[in-house]
Amino acid sequence: HHVQLSPEKLVQALCQADDVDAQMSQLVQLFELSESERRLRHLLVTLFQEVFSEFFPGCAILPFGSSVNGFDIHGCDLDLFLDLEKTKTFQASAKGPQGAQAEEGAGPDSDSEDSILSDIDLTTATVPEVLELVAAVLRKCVPGVHNVQVVHSARRPVVKFCHKDSGLLGDISINNRLALCNTRFLQLCTEADERVRPLVYALRYWAKQQALAGNPFGGGPLLNNYALTLLVLFFLQTRSPPALPTLAQLRELTGDKDQAIVDGWDCSFPQDVSQLEPSANTESLCSLLAEFFRVFGDHDFAGCVISLQEGRALPLPSFLLSEVGAKLKLGPFNVQDPFELSHNVAANVNEKIAQRFQHCCRDGAKYCRSLQYQRKSSKGKAWGLVRLFQPGVPEAGELGPDGLLITIPFMLMALSPGSRQQLCQARDFRRCWFDKVCAAITFVLKDVLKCSCMGPAGEPLGQEPTEQNGGEQPRSDERGSLAVSPAKKRPRVEGPAPEEEESVSWSCAVWHRVWMGRRRVRRQLRHLGSPQPDTEQEAGSLEVEEKVSEAIIQQEGDSLGAEPLLRFTACARVGGGQEDTRTLLYFTPAPQQGPLFQDFYHFLQGFLPRMVERYVGRAAWGRQ
Ligand code: ATP
Numbered sequence: 001h002h003v004q005l006s007p008e009k010l011v012q013a014l015c016q017a018d019d020v021d022a023q024m025s026q027l028v029q030l031f032e033l034s035e036s037e038r039r040l041r042h043l044l045v046t047l048f049q050e051v052f053s054e055f056f057p058g059c060a061i062l063p064f065g066s067s068v069n070g071f072d073i074h075g076c077d078l079d080l081f082l083d084l085e086k087t088k089t090f091q092a093s094a095k096g097p098q099g100a101q102a103e104e105g106a107g108p109d110s111d112s113e114d115s116i117l118s119d120i121d122l123t124t125a126t127v128p129e130v131l132e133l134v135a136a137v138l139r140k141c142v143p144g145v146h147n148v149q150v151v152h153s154a155r156r157p158v159v160k161f162c163h164k165d166s167g168l169l170g171d172i173s174i175n176n177r178l179a180l181c182n183t184r185f186l187q188l189c190t191e192a193d194e195r196v197r198p199l200v201y202a203l204r205y206w207a208k209q210q211a212l213a214g215n216p217f218g219g220g221p222l223l224n225n226y227a228l229t230l231l232v233l234f235f236l237q238t239r240s241p242p243a244l245p246t247l248a249q250l251r252e253l254t255g256d257k258d259q260a261i262v263d264g265w266d267c268s269f270p271q272d273v274s275q276l277e278p279s280a281n282t283e284s285l286c287s288l289l290a291e292f293f294r295v296f297g298d299h300d301f302a303g304c305v306i307s308l309q310e311g312r313a314l315p316l317p318s319f320l321l322s323e324v325g326a327k328l329k330l331g332p333f334n335v336q337d338p339f340e341l342s343h344n345v346a347a348n349v350n351e352k353i354a355q356r357f358q359h360c361c362r363d364g365a366k367y368c369r370s371l372q373y374q375r376k377s378s379k380g381k382a383w384g385l386v387r388l389f390q391p392g393v394p395e396a397g398e399l400g401p402d403g404l405l406i407t408i409p410f411m412l413m414a415l416s417p418g419s420r421q422q423l424c425q426a427r428d429f430r431r432c433w434f435d436k437v438c439a440a441i442t443f444v445l446k447d448v449l450k451c452s453c454m455g456p457a458g459e460p461l462g463q464e465p466t467e468q469n470g471g472e473q474p475r476s477d478e479r480g481s482l483a484v485s486p487a488k489k490r491p492r493v494e495g496p497a498p499e500e501e502e503s504v505s506w507s508c509a510v511w512h513r514v515w516m517g518r519r520r521v522r523r524q525l526r527h528l529g530s531p532q533p534d535t536e537q538e539a540g541s542l543e544v545e546e547k548v549s550e551a552i553i554q555q556e557g558d559s560l561g562a563e564p565l566l567r568f569t570a571c572a573r574v575g576g577g578q579e580d581t582r583t584l585l586y587f588t589p590a591p592q593q594g595p596l597f598q599d600f601y602h603f604l605q606g607f608l609p610r611m612v613e614r615y616v617g618r619a620a621w622g623r624q
């Protein structure tokens with residue numbers, strides 16, 4: 001079981017490297033699966049193979065995706081393909097031409113196979129039917145696995161499961177043979193050039209930090225890791241001289257035994273990397289990364305289709321006339337699958353994200369031209385990759401209807417619209433307002449909801465809210481464990497910073513289900529305690545809510561595990577427009593805590609703005 005790498009450790013390790021190339025290699029070492037993590041995955045695959053073979057004779061369980069494609073990171077999911085081709089043949093032959101042999105053929109020692117295979121005819125069964133069967137086998141016969149669930153809605157329906165001891169999450173799919181091919185293709189690319197892994201790891205992490213990729217719940221408008229990886233491979237194909245061959249070139253090199261057609265698509269490429277010609281490209285990792293940003297900062301994503309098959313961007317007009325072009329779903333971001341040519345792997349990306357991707361690339365390119373990127377800081381400042389990895393926050397609306405964004409409105413009830421407008425235009429006022437909201441968020445997360453909060457850089461938060469109301473001001477004692485992300489510290493010396501740079505982040509852990517049953521606890525508390533019906537004391541005040549959390553924690557008992565229930569980062573920033581004083585609070589859950597985090601987030605959507613309003617209203621301006 002692996003503990004996630006903390007952002008502090010990452011920053012520390014990267015700052016100590018000698019140059020950007022070393023930082024990028026370091027990144028792979030920090031993120032990749034350890035030997036023991038790999039062993040566990042291998043053992044699980046073996047266990048699954050054994051169990052499934054009992055029920056589906058001749059089947060094969062084959063891992064694909066990030067566990068095996070060369071881009072693994074700690075805790076990445078385990079994607080499995082259950083190959084039932086041989087089982088189908090077996091079943092068909094057992095039944096004989098008219099199915100007449102079925103009854104007589106059943107020997108006493110093939111009882112278990114028959115009992116489950118006689119329930120279903122694999123050649124005619126639908127995917128959901130087979131998946132339900134797979135789920136039943138998992139539930140009943142695989143020890144140490146729980147939370148088994150069939151997800152029918154995905155583009156590729158899967159059975160999800162969780163390995164209890166390690167917390168490892170996995171998917172089993174049955175109609176996804178192409179994924180085995182593209183997994184092997186990615187693997188081959190990592191074997192062909194040792195720069196591929198560091199570059200992809202760096203860009204995956206960058207994109208995650210910028211909230212451009214890696215949607216925690218799957219779906220949504222963000223780029224997925226597979227699409228982003230293809231984009232990097234395409235970039236390497238288009239260098240001069242090329243750092244990777246195109247698929248068309250690879251096909252030329254393919255021997256007879258490696259010829260493959262899968263689901264009607266030509267998936268031929270050499271399986272053995274020694275059949276590839278070594279690349280003549282000698283660019284450094286440092287310059288490749290900078291070039292990636294430069295190239296895609298100006299790329300017309302909507303106007304063409306990125307083709308790894310040909311290693312060039314295909315202009316839309318002519319592409320649309322082709323047979324596959326007519327079927328491919330176009331969008332603002334078009335990346336053609338290397339094998340399934342009518343599939344746009346980035347079809348889910350929306351306009352806003354596509355634009356922001358471009359914008360972030362331009363920012364990246366600009367930063368990469370600076371000495372701060374190219375040279376190690378002698379004064380211990382963030383340099384190289386570190387600054388590139390400082391989190392960005394998406395705009396409101398970019399995240400789609402399911403986005404994890406809470407907007408805290410600006411509220412000054414006592415002001416006329418005119419003076420309100422005037423105030424909002426004053427920079428200092430907006431800054432002061434933002435600081436108060438941030439202090440309030442800290443208070444609500446730490447004191448009211450009892451989360452533990454840490455900043456990514458481990459730096460203490462500089463701003464204490466001003467105490468104007470004497471003892472009225474709620475206090476947060478362990479303020480030292482809250483921090484501001486270093487990117488977002490305002491450069492006080494150089495004068496006013498651009499507004500977008502103002503943001504504050506929190507790294508939080510939730511140890512108790514403080515979002516559940518609050519109303520009931522609130523009622524109980526009212527019966528037990530304070531008889532005074534003071535409005536300030538009634539349910540919903542900060543103090544009462546603090547007590548409610550305490551009561552829930554007490555009721556839950558000391559079931560405190562070594563690991564929190566949830567981990568997430570919250571990042572607050574001022575809304576975009578000139579007079580926009582809303583605070584946007586963007587949430588990124590740690591990977592793979594889906595449903596539980598969603599519950600918590602839905603609760604926060606209602607709770608947090610209300611509590612912030614109470615805190616700010618009282619601490620800063622008093623109740624009027
Ligand atoms: P990670 O799990 O770390 O995000 P991954 O490569 O395993 O990386 P998954 O989303 O788990 O990504 O997908 C597993 C595999 O499924 C991919 O490697 C790819 O083979 C296939 N796949 C994923 N998304 C797509 C897509 N949009 N189009 C086609 N194939 C996809």
Ligand code: MG
Pocket residue numbers: 065066067076077078079
């Ligand atoms: Mg995966």
